Amino acid sequence: MLFYRTVLERVGAESVTLGARVTGYVQDAEGVRLDIEHRDGRREQVRHDAVIAADGIKSAIRRQMHPDQAEPEFSGITMWRGTTLRDPYRGGHTICHIGNPHVSSMIVYPIAENFEGSGKDLINWVVETNGEETIEDWNQTGDITEVIPLYDTVKIPFLDVQQLMRDAREVYLFPLIRHAPLDGWVDGRVVLLGDAAHAMYPRGGNGITQAMIDARVIVEQIAAHPDDPHAAFTAYDGARREVVNRITDNMRGEGYEVIRRIVADRTDGLPFDDIEQVLPLAEADEIFGRYHALVGSPRPGHDAGAATGFRTHDVAVAE
Ligand SMILES: Cc1cc2nc3c(=O)[nH]c(=O)nc-3n(C[C@H](O)[C@H](O)[C@H](O)COP(=O)(O)OP(=O)(O)OC[C@H]3O[C@@H](n4cnc5c(N)ncnc54)[C@H](O)[C@@H]3O)c2cc1C
Missing domain, CATH: 3.50.50.60 (FAD/NAD(P)-binding domain)
Structure with a gap:
């Protein structure tokens, strides 16, 4: 609009x-x-x-x-997307990557502060699940009770993700296609x-x-x-065309979201106390740096040429 x-x-x-x-x-x-x-x-x-x-x-x-x-090609992934009004968390500018990507993963981020004067933030969230292809239709609504149980064991002090899903204003289903x-x-x-x-x-x-x-x-x-x-x-x-085709090919994998799988693999999906012991910031920064170079917005301190030859699965085996 x-x-x-x-x-x-x-x-x-x-x-x-x-x-x-x-x-x-x-x-x-x-x-x-x-x-x-x-x-x-x-x-x-x-x-x-x-x-x-x-x-x-x-x-x-x-x-x-x-x-x-x-x-279009279907990735095998279905996205459940919703928006929920709630109090701001972690200063109102934090993206959370949640879950074990081998099973299901979730991204949560605020998209509007004090939405329409409500005093609440409008929070966008996306849950990815693997499975049958869904119809591609902007208006296909989803039944959230199908995915809420996947997050039974998630405990985050500042964010109740199951409540977030229950309180959604609406939930739509989309196949991930390209x-x-x-x-x-x-x-x-x-x-x-x-x-x-x-x-x-x-x-x-x-x-x-x-x-x-x-x-x-x-x-x-x-x-x-x-x-x-x-x-x-x-x-x-x-x-x-060549630049964008390279991005399209890379996005076929997990993109920078590979960090979720690295963490899941290194911890066997179990809770941990110190992210530095699992995925040191310098290593994560390297992954983000290469991703930014690929999409044409190099991060300060990273070589714009790092995009050449970069493929997501190279990063995936960084361990
Ligand atoms: C669930 C989901 C989540 C996404 N999340 C993100 C995200 O977070 N960030 C991001 O950057 N991208 C995201 N995308 C992708 C993003 O929506 C698209 O890349 C973007 O909308 C493409 O813009 P476009 O103008 O090329 O096409 P569209 O936005 O699809 O617009 C095409 C327009 O053409 C019209 N049209 C269609 N057929 C005809 C016709 N035959 N004649 C005339 N008009 C026609 C349509 O009605 C529409 O208005 C997401 C996509 C989906 C499905």
């Missing part, structure tokens, strides 16, 4: 068409015709100089451009961007983040090639 309101302010309502679905395109040397189906069943064709397809993981444009690579990396995002005057080009497992918040970098780079390239959309799109593809 933030993006939507910003577009209305900056570009104007006449530039936005809601309730319309692109079903395909046809292009010639001068432009592109888009086939559109409106929610009321009305069909329309519109013609433009070029098309940037940001139509998400089920992209109709991607399906036409790469018919053999249109179906697309295989593509060998091209451009077809003449048509180009893919965001999840349409590179849906990845969003480890470390790298779904929308990479889409936003795409947007910046494509705008720069259009400004540099104002009369030649194909040249602009090809330059964008050249600047972004």
